[in-house]
Amino acid sequence: MATAKAHTNIALIKYWGKKDQELIIPQTDSLSLTLNEFYTTTTVNFDSHLTSDLVAIDQHILSKKEAQKVVHVLDIVRQLSGIKSFARVDSINYVPTAAGLASSASAFAALAGAASTAAGLKLSNRDLSRLARRGSGSATRSIYGGLVEWQKGTDDNSSFAQPILENVDFPIEMLAVLVNTKKKKVSSRSGMQSSVETSPYYDAWRQVVANDMVAIKKAIKAKDIDQIGHIAEENALRMHALTFSADPGFTYFNGETLTIIKAVEDLRNQGVNCYYTMDAGPNVKVIYDRGNRSKIVEKLSNIVGSERLVVSQPGPGIKIWNE
Ligand code: 2P0
Numbered sequence: 001m002a003t004a005k006a007h008t009n010i011a012l013i014k015y016w017g018k019k020d021q022e023l024i025i026p027q028t029d030s031l032s033l034t035l036n037e038f039y040t041t042t043t044v045n046f047d048s049h050l051t052s053d054l055v056a057i058d059q060h061i062l063s064k065k066e067a068q069k070v071v072h073v074l075d076i077v078r079q080l081s082g083i084k085s086f087a088r089v090d091s092i093n094y095v096p097t098a099a100g101l102a103s104s105a106s107a108f109a110a111l112a113g114a115a116s117t118a119a120g121l122k123l124s125n126r127d128l129s130r131l132a133r134r135g136s137g138s139a140t141r142s143i144y145g146g147l148v149e150w151q152k153g154t155d156d157n158s159s160f161a162q163p164i165l166e167n168v169d170f171p172i173e174m175l176a177v178l179v180n181t182k183k184k185k186v187s188s189r190s191g192m193q194s195s196v197e198t199s200p201y202y203d204a205w206r207q208v209v210a211n212d213m214v215a216i217k218k219a220i221k222a223k224d225i226d227q228i229g230h231i232a233e234e235n236a237l238r239m240h241a242l243t244f245s246a247d248p249g250f251t252y253f254n255g256e257t258l259t260i261i262k263a264v265e266d267l268r269n270q271g272v273n274c275y276y277t278m279d280a281g282p283n284v285k286v287i288y289d290r291g292n293r294s295k296i297v298e299k300l301s302n303i304v305g306s307e308r309l310v311v312s313q314p315g316p317g318i319k320i321w322n323e
Helices: 068-081 103-119 123-135 136-142 188-198 201-221 225-244 255-269 290-304
Strands: 003-013 019-020 030-047 054-057 086-094 147-150 158-164 172-176 275-278 286-290 309-312 319-322
Touching: 003 103, 003 136, 003 225, 003 275, 019 086, 019 147, 019 188, 030 103, 030 136, 030 172, 030 201, 030 309, 068 086, 068 103, 068 123, 103 123, 103 136, 103 319, 123 136, 123 158, 136 147, 136 158, 147 201, 158 201, 172 290, 201 225, 201 290, 225 275, 225 319, 255 275, 255 286, 255 290, 286 290, 290 309
Parallel strands: 054 086
Antiparallel strands: 003 030, 003 319, 030 086, 030 147, 147 158, 172 286, 172 309, 275 286
């Protein structure tokens, strides 16, 4: 029996498409910031009395279908360790306020850590990252803290994350703006696949990411938050162009997403530097130097209310312990 705690991450250079859907090998590299305020703790117990895997998230037991991706990772751990028993998995998401920011990134990173340790495997962080990848692409990066790169690689062995800067020693901060969502979104998995198969811009996207990876690493080295934010914002817009340009086209934005983008642009025009990024949902995350926090929070509170803003510092890598 083992427990792991992993933090979620937000991509500054996005992963949006797979080369190999079974092994989750991405089309491009990606780069993220691990966040301190959002995390998952997961306990795994292999128990020979169980007759099937039992998975609970926030104390709610998942159906067989809902538990499919978790069971897939458990199957890989059984294969690696030789353990035959089924497992009980208890996972709790720590997300301030109830809004769609729960992420498969922290969940599958914590699962990889807890399941492999409970099975007696002592995986290196690199191998944990590879195992987390089999559950969900973004989880590959949540093994590490701070700024993290997922090198696409070419196969199961070569596709893993590595830290660029685990202890972020400059004042970058991220504000999550929790946008109301009613409509069920297109899953990342099917959305990105549709972009790969139908967007005429997909080849250009590969080049965009290759260039952005070089540029953002330079900006990180220079601790240049404005440059990091600018590159992340452009990269996010270009990722979302892959959804608009798919056939059928779709978007994760809603009206409020655009309102917040406009507010960030207004702040910038007033001399308060900040930048936005969005993932597979309508929430906006704002990147800035923490010296600008109060002005940004004040403006956005007036639009969405302070209860829908969550400030987060860079967060740590995975922690695993035996129970
Ligand atoms: C990312 N996203 O790099 C990108 C940017 C959302 C937008 O990774 O199919 O849950 O499980 O590998 O990782 C979200 O997709 O997809 C994601 P799968 P995942 O963070």
